[in-house]
Amino acid sequence: MFRLSNNLIGVLNFITFLLSVPILGGGIWLATRGGVTDCEKFLQTPLIVIGVFLMLVSLAGLVGACCRNSLLLWIYLFVMFVLIILLFCFTIFTFVVTNKGAGEVVSGRGYKEYRLGDYSHWLQKRVENSKNWARIRACLSDGKVCQSLQESNQNFQQFISDNLSPIESGCCKPPSECNFDYQSATVWNPPSTGNTSTNPDCGAWSNNQSDLCYDCQSCKAGVIANIKDKWKKIAILNIIILIFLIVVYSIGCCAFRNNRQDNGAFGWKGGYA
Incomplete structure (x- = not known):
């Protein structure tokens, strides 16, 4: 029977994988259709990069949790940890650079x-x-x-x-x-x-x-001024996302521990997380 933490990580990454499909599709559509404006060209590369990144990370987490693959789950947790650090730094940076200036x-x-x-x-x-x-x-x-x-x-x-x-x-x-x-x-x-x-x-x-x-x-x-207003809203959204990622990371750590126990890496006996 799958552990609760493994199931949760599997479900969350399956949802993330589904979300990555329209993001990647939107970037590819902008890159391949005719009559693309300079502004749209500016958007297509980030969309493709974000779409591919989310797809690969979610697949690693999904396979790692559901197939009890400790290596993939470790890679997933490492990427999640780096993402949390980067998002935290970006949020602080956003507040700093938008703190000055007004109309x-x-x-x-x-x-x-x-x-x-x-x-x-x-x-x-x-x-x-x-x-x-x-x-x-x-x-x-x-x-x-x-x-x-x-x-x-x-x-x-x-x-x-x-x-x-x-x-x-x-x-x-x-x-x-x-x-x-x-x-x-x-x-x-x-x-x-x-x-x-x-x-x-x-x-x-x-x-x-x-x-x-x-x-x-x-x-x-x-x-x-327009960027500043939007970035402040994004910073608030980032805080919510950051909390969510920390919770997911914690659940992922439980799933990783379950995998190690079930694979008998250290001779542990199974327990429920």
């Missing part, structure tokens, strides 16, 4: 504005890297993040009262300090009296709807 409230505006220098140096370096930003910019363009503003028929008062997202505020309009003249939500003209602001984003702004402020520092800051 600035602008008088008379319903939205906040974002400055790149307000955020952690690590995040700044990631978005200032030309290769990284080219991919992010492609994602912004492919995702049409400014489309809803382009299609709006708001007057100036309606626009400045709107609660824009960090990316909309940073990438779809020039900074307020540029004092540009409003024509529409995504069309702004330099002031007739000349621009006195030293903000380089004022010169980077373009009324070309495929450019807008995508090359502005404020756009990079808006992307970081």
Whole structure:
């Protein structure tokens, strides 16, 4: 009769194996279908890697627990231990790099504005890297993040009262300090009296709807603000996953002990975990 811990590990890894199939399938689908955007290409490799990793680890745990293979179960537990350590370190790192920076409230505006220098140096370096930003910019363009503003028929008062997202505020309009003249939500003209602001984003702004402020520092800051918000949510989710992995690891240790006992590695007699 199988031990309870072996059964639990078998069931949990079977579920994990089933979850890995659509993840791997999604990555392969993105890699093989035509007309893939740069943003989708950026996603396909992580999906394939995660899918293969989950599939192999779950198979090792499933076979190790159900077939009482101590070697496979030991490999499974080792990988689980490394994963727990990495996830713990990543969670701490996430809280550290997202602890600094916030949007600035602008008088008379319903939205906040974002400055790149307000955020952690690590995040700044990631978005200032030309290769990284080219991919992010492609994602912004492919995702049409400014489309809803382009299609709006708001007057100036309606626009400045709107609660824009960090990316909309940073990438779809020039900074307020540029004092540009409003024509529409995504069309702004330099002031007739000349621009006195030293903000380089004022010169980077373009009324070309495929450019807008995508090359502005404020756009990079808006992307970081968006990442920061999501990473904090991910960090909380990571804590829950971490607790779950520790419980699974503990059950796996019981199953490994059962295998060693049943295989008579040290001459132990069977006992129930």
